[in-house]
Amino acid sequence: MRKNIVAGNWKMNNDLPQSETLIADLKKQKQISKAKVMVAPTFTNLWHAFEALRQFDIEVIAQNMHFAENGAYTGEISASMLKSVGVNTVILGHSERREYFNESDELLAKKVDSALANDMSVIFCFGEELADRKSGNQESIVESQIKNALFHLDALAFNNIVMAYEPVWAIGTGETASPEQAQDMHAFIRKTLANKYGSDVADSVSILYGGSVKPNNAQEIFSKPDVDGGLIGGASLKAEDFFAIVNAF
Numbered sequence: 001m002r003k004n005i006v007a008g009n010w011k012m013n014n015d016l017p018q019s020e021t022l023i024a025d026l027k028k029q030k031q032i033s034k035a036k037v038m039v040a041p042t043f044t045n046l047w048h049a050f051e052a053l054r055q056f057d058i059e060v061i062a063q064n065m066h067f068a069e070n071g072a073y074t075g076e077i078s079a080s081m082l083k084s085v086g087v088n089t090v091i092l093g094h095s096e097r098r099e100y101f102n103e104s105d106e107l108l109a110k111k112v113d114s115a116l117a118n119d120m121s122v123i124f125c126f127g128e129e130l131a132d133r134k135s136g137n138q139e140s141i142v143e144s145q146i147k148n149a150l151f152h153l154d155a156l157a158f159n160n161i162v163m164a165y166e167p168v169w170a171i172g173t174g175e176t177a178s179p180e181q182a183q184d185m186h187a188f189i190r191k192t193l194a195n196k197y198g199s200d201v202a203d204s205v206s207i208l209y210g211g212s213v214k215p216n217n218a219q220e221i222f223s224k225p226d227v228d229g230g231l232i233g234g235a236s237l238k239a240e241d242f243f244a245i246v247n248a249f
């Protein structure tokens with residue numbers, strides 16, 4: 001079911017005391033929009049965040065996971081471990097994971113499978129780099145990222161998948177895609193899904209935009225018909241800014 005979602009990806013920010021402070025600030029905010037709100041702290045803060053936000057309408061989600069159930073994978077975290085601390089949604093495929101940790105489409109397909117097999121939802125990230133956009137290849141790059149990681153799934157799987165288009169050139173740079181660029185790509189993503197799974201599936205999938213979304217540009221981006229929400233990095237680290245974006249719907 002297509003929903004409006006605003007998810008804050010804290011990335012590798014906030015130790016436990018800082019996370020406690022941010023969560024306390026989040027609890028003071030007033031939500032006037034109907035968007036579903038999520039926050040993704042680091043692994044070490046997940047349990048605390050889950051406990052602290054248990055009574056609030058803010059879902060605590062994870063930034064990553066391994067595809068294996070358990071075993072000799074030093075430093076890794078599995079789906080069942082996330083579930084055991086109350087986490088039911090995971091971000092997969094973020095461009096920082098692709099770039100700094102060499103995560104390929106093939107690896108991401110395995111992670112997606114593992115998350116879904118564990119009854120988790122996935123926020124699946126993808127997006128082109130600046131060179132792709134400059135050469136006009138953004139659609140073919142995005143199409144191949146989606147096909148390679150997701151097109152082995154059946155249509156029902158998309159009940160538990162949220163798409164997150166994040167042009168790499170707009171992440172943390174202050175340079176956001178224009179609302180028109182975001183809309184054009186989101187419409188293309190929906191068309192790509194429709195070609196494979198039909199328009200019922202394509203129309204029911206939420207597609208988030210991520211990349212330098214701030215309180216001053218959120219409303220214009222969210223006003224576009226195929227933009228169902230945002231994946232927010234830097235601006236999610238201040239409760240007031242984050243809720244200004246949540247309330248931009």
Ligand SMILES: O=C[C@H](O)COP(=O)(O)O
Pocket residue numbers: 009094166170171172173174210211212213231232233234235
């Ligand atoms: O996951 C969030 C995105 O990478 C966007 O980050 P940003 O809002 O700091 O550009």
